[in-house]
Amino acid sequence: MSGARGLxxxxxxxxxxxxxxxxFLSDYFLHLAVQIAIWSxxxxxxxxxxxxxxxxxxxxxFLGVGAYVPTLLWNNYDVTPWLGIPxxxxxxxxxxxxxGYPSSRQKVVGHYFALITLALGQVVLLxxxxxxxxxxxxxxxxxxxxxxxxxxxxxxxxxEFYAVALVAWLIGLAAWHCVERGMIRLALEAVAEDExxxxxxxxxxxxxxxxxxxxxxxxxxxxxxxxxxxLMYLSPDAMSGVGISLEIVFAAIAGGMYDxxxxxxxxxxxxxxxxxxRVLFGTNFVGAANxxxxxxxxxxxxxxxxxxxxxxxxxxxxxxxPPAPAAPQPAE
Amino acid sequence: xxIYLLEAIINGLLLGGVxxxxxxxxxxxxxxxxxxxxxxxxxVMAAMYAVFWLYAEWHWPLLLACVCAIGFATVLGLLVHVxxxxxxxxxxxxxxxxxxxxxxxxxxxxxxxxxxxxxxxxGIRLPVLEFGGIxxxxxxxIAFGVALIGAVGxxxxxxxxxxGTAIRAIAQDREVMGLMGANERGIYILTxxxxxxxxxxxxxxxxxxxxxxxxxxxTFGPITFMVCVLGGLGNMIGGFIAAxxxxxxxxxxxxxxxxxxxxxxxxxxxxxxxxxxxQGFLGK
Amino acid sequence: xxxxxxxxxxxxGYGSFAALFDVSLDVEHGEAVGVxxxxxxxxTTLMRVISGLLPPRSGHIVLEGESLAGAPAxxxxxxxxxxxxxNRRLFPRLTVEENLRMGAYLSAARRVFIERLAWVYELFPRxxxxxxxxxxTLSGGEQQMVAIGRALMSKPKLLLMDEPxxxxxxxxVEQVFELVKRIRAExxxxxIVEQNVRQVLAVVDRAYLLETGRIKxxxxxxxxxxxxxxxxxxxxx
Numbered sequence: 001m002s003g004a005r006g007l008x009x010x011x012x013x014x015x016x017x018x019x020x021x022x023x024f025l026s027d028y029f030l031h032l033a034v035q036i037a038i039w040s041x042x043x044x045x046x047x048x049x050x051x052x053x054x055x056x057x058x059x060x061x062f063l064g065v066g067a068y069v070p071t072l073l074w075n076n077y078d079v080t081p082w083l084g085i086p087x088x089x090x091x092x093x094x095x096x097x098x099x100g101y102p103s104s105r106q107k108v109v110g111h112y113f114a115l116i117t118l119a120l121g122q123v124v125l126l127x128x129x130x131x132x133x134x135x136x137x138x139x140x141x142x143x144x145x146x147x148x149x150x151x152x153x154x155x156x157x158x159x160e161f162y163a164v165a166l167v168a169w170l171i172g173l174a175a176w177h178c179v180e181r182g183m184i185r186l187a188l189e190a191v192a193e194d195e196x197x198x199x200x201x202x203x204x205x206x207x208x209x210x211x212x213x214x215x216x217x218x219x220x221x222x223x224x225x226x227x228x229x230x231l232m233y234l235s236p237d238a239m240s241g242v243g244i245s246l247e248i249v250f251a252a253i254a255g256g257m258y259d260x261x262x263x264x265x266x267x268x269x270x271x272x273x274x275x276x277x278r279v280l281f282g283t284n285f286v287g288a289a290n291x292x293x294x295x296x297x298x299x300x301x302x303x304x305x306x307x308x309x310x311x312x313x314x315x316x317x318x319x320x321x322p323p324a325p326a327a328p329q330p331a332e
Numbered sequence: 333x334x335i336y337l338l339e340a341i342i343n344g345l346l347l348g349g350v351x352x353x354x355x356x357x358x359x360x361x362x363x364x365x366x367x368x369x370x371x372x373x374x375x376v377m378a379a380m381y382a383v384f385w386l387y388a389e390w391h392w393p394l395l396l397a398c399v400c401a402i403g404f405a406t407v408l409g410l411l412v413h414v415x416x417x418x419x420x421x422x423x424x425x426x427x428x429x430x431x432x433x434x435x436x437x438x439x440x441x442x443x444x445x446x447x448x449x450x451x452x453x454x455g456i457r458l459p460v461l462e463f464g465g466i467x468x469x470x471x472x473x474i475a476f477g478v479a480l481i482g483a484v485g486x487x488x489x490x491x492x493x494x495x496g497t498a499i500r501a502i503a504q505d506r507e508v509m510g511l512m513g514a515n516e517r518g519i520y521i522l523t524x525x526x527x528x529x530x531x532x533x534x535x536x537x538x539x540x541x542x543x544x545x546x547x548x549x550x551t552f553g554p555i556t557f558m559v560c561v562l563g564g565l566g567n568m569i570g571g572f573i574a575a576x577x578x579x580x581x582x583x584x585x586x587x588x589x590x591x592x593x594x595x596x597x598x599x600x601x602x603x604x605x606x607x608x609x610x611q612g613f614l615g616k
Numbered sequence: 617x618x619x620x621x622x623x624x625x626x627x628x629g630y631g632s633f634a635a636l637f638d639v640s641l642d643v644e645h646g647e648a649v650g651v652x653x654x655x656x657x658x659x660t661t662l663m664r665v666i667s668g669l670l671p672p673r674s675g676h677i678v679l680e681g682e683s684l685a686g687a688p689a690x691x692x693x694x695x696x697x698x699x700x701x702x703n704r705r706l707f708p709r710l711t712v713e714e715n716l717r718m719g720a721y722l723s724a725a726r727r728v729f730i731e732r733l734a735w736v737y738e739l740f741p742r743x744x745x746x747x748x749x750x751x752x753t754l755s756g757g758e759q760q761m762v763a764i765g766r767a768l769m770s771k772p773k774l775l776l777m778d779e780p781x782x783x784x785x786x787x788x789v790e791q792v793f794e795l796v797k798r799i800r801a802e803x804x805x806x807x808i809v810e811q812n813v814r815q816v817l818a819v820v821d822r823a824y825l826l827e828t829g830r831i832k833x834x835x836x837x838x839x840x841x842x843x844x845x846x847x848x849x850x851x852x853x
Contacts, residue, residue, distance in 0.1 A: 294438030
């Protein structure tokens with residue numbers, strides 16, 4: 001349909017402009033843009049699972065693995081992040097599958113799934129803190145710096161790092177696209193509606209769940225690794241644990257976890273909001289910004305559970321496609 | 333037996349009392365309303381600040397400060413239900429969990445805003461008791477005793493009173509309770525208030541032992557969820573037992589390993605247990 | 617004299633699924649009325665609509681002049697309708713007496729709880745013997761007694777019974793219909809929904825036939841027992 005294509009172009013052209021614009025702006029905007037791109041990847045990765053009611057409250061675990069493993073390999077064994085990051089992603093997937101395989105087999109869902117993943121996040125946090133001899137514990141650590149180096153993936157030039165982050169973000173969107181296009185979505189939607197019915201209809205519930213879990217956690221580790229490489233500083237609270245895990249969930253929900261660009265919008269929204277509130281309140285009122293942020297999160301979940309993009313899409317389509325009159329059909 | 337190991341076991345037992353109290357509140361709310369308050373430990377944190385503020389800043393008598401803090405937590409519990417849970421009772425349960433997660437941020441940040449990130453304490457130094465070479469802190473002993481009294485009180489309320497019976501009944505069959513002429517809203521509000529009150533009681537006991545700061549909820553919140561899930565969500569007896577199992581793992585583990593390693597041990601034990609028995613210890 | 621309960625043009629359903637179409641019926645004071653029909657005809661939906669568990673899409677539900685359509689269950693109970701749900705739905709981990717206690721939740725009933733309890737125990741002496749037993753451990757017939765006793769604790773103007781014979785052994789079914797007769801003898805007005813057409817027609821004064829969500833027939837028990845449609849499809853004659 002040409003109308004739909006026109007609408008898409010109308011959406012994507014400005015989007016592309018917004019994505020490219022930071023290259024021409026100051027370092028401050030590049031800094032925001034890099035963060036938005038990296039977190040967009042992480043939130044998109046979370047939503048890959050979240051939209052199918054695999055509500056993980058432990059993605060901080062995978063973020064932490066992604067952040068710490070490449071840095072530890074680099075600092076201790078001179079392993080380039082180009083190798084370290086894939087290793088971290090593999091470890092992250094392995095960790096996810098160790099928990100995900102039995103929990104899918106046992107049909108652990110809902111609250112139980114949420115709380116088990118929360119515990120997993122806590123395990124990784126505590127391991128990082130406990131291994132303070134190599135990780136620096138709660139004080140955090142820095143990757144051994146060598147100046148600008150592609151080999152070490154240390155790019156003080158923000159424009160260069162932004163290019164890297166953009167590629168990662170596009171990988172996240174591509175993963176979403178694959179899930180959306182492939183059978184995996186239909187299978188998982190069936191699972192989200194009714195696991196037993198889906199199984200009866202011939203869906204291999206276990207395999208589909210594990211596929212999307214692997215995809216999601218691997219990409220989250222990638223995000224964690226890039227964030228650490230960008231900041232050149234890692235700390236357990238910023239990279240792992242309950243707080244960051246919940247932030248991931250909220251941003252994805254705020255943006256809209258059922259739409260491809262929802263988590264990206266969520267990242268832009270939360271980062272710009274936090275930044276805006278920080279500028280507004282300065283440092284005089286530590287916590288004021290986050291208080292408003294927390295209140296907004298509660299309101300989002302109560303009033304806009306489909307998120308910004310989901311709600312906007314609904315408002316957009318409503319006048320065009322009038323809902324079919326709900327004529328009661330006899331159920332013979 | 334090694335006397336330090338015995339001391340660790342006793343301390344674990346004492347820690348288990350407060351953990352059991354926390355799990356009772358969370359399980360009560362889950363059993364009746366079918367929601368998990370991810371912010372439960374933050375309600376405790378708020379009540380700890382209430383005790384601190386009334387006692388250390390306004391110089392109220394400690395007991396009065398505690399009673400007021402429990403009242404404060406009760407009201408807070410009620411508000412959590414009315415403001416956050418009630419509007420989304422009909423949506424997916426996970427949304428309610430997430431909404432209380434937003435509240436977690438809110439309460440943490442509000443505490444930061446009001447009190448800063450400093451660690452505060454009451455400045456009370458309770459004596460450490462010695463029994464044949466074993467040292468036990470008096471505040472832990474009080475905490476254990478009061479937690480048990482609280483648990484027994486809750487048990488008597490649920491077993492002996494009309495409203496307590498109604499709370500047990502609605503946890504078993506929500507819809508039929510409506511057919512009995514009960515407006516479930518009232519029971520939910522009552523339950524949330526009691527859950528808040530229990531958090532307040534736990535706060536009074538914790539503030540005797542630990543400094544309060546805005547992020548203290550993150551240190552024992554996850555452990556409380558772990559206890560509840562291990563005992564079977566909504567199963568108060570299961571949670572009660574699990575509290576002591578977990579606290580023993582942490583205390584005895586802490587004797588052999590660094591404390592974080594002991595906690596890792598507890599969480600790993602939890603994950604393994606849940607993957608073997610997702611319905612918890614006492615599940616069918 | 618005005619009817620105790622009157623339904624007028626009630627439509628109801630779940631989501632996109634409609635279960636009741638334009639259902640109208642009435643129940644006079646002191647009557648026992650049956651609604652019979654096959655599985656899936658909408659009988660349980662009808663009960664749920666009357667007792668406020670499911671709001672109707674349209675239509676009127678009036679009890680003694682008070683409109684109840686769309687009222688929540690607790691208000692319907694307060695107005696005087698008690699519902700013995702399908703499959704009894706006792707609180708399994710409460711004792712028999714605690715179950716009965718919950719039946720007297722309304723403040724008016726709670727005030728006279730002791731007398732009501734004595735009265736229900738008089739009606740069902742068996743329950744007095746089992747008063748401290750957990751309801752989930754009782755036999756099917758005893759559970760049905762508790763369910764009926766629990767509903768009677770509020771001394772309702774109208775007792776709704778949803779499939780009281782469901783899931784019970786034939787001998788126990790006989791006993792349950794004996795119970796229904798006794799309740800009638802106590803002067804209660806009863807609206808009973810059943811698949812067990814033969815037995816329900818033996819205890820009610822009038823009945824409606826509900827098929828695929830619509831009232832297809834109405835009449836006195838005697839008339840329906842002679843109706844060829846009923847005879848062929850439901851009585852196996």
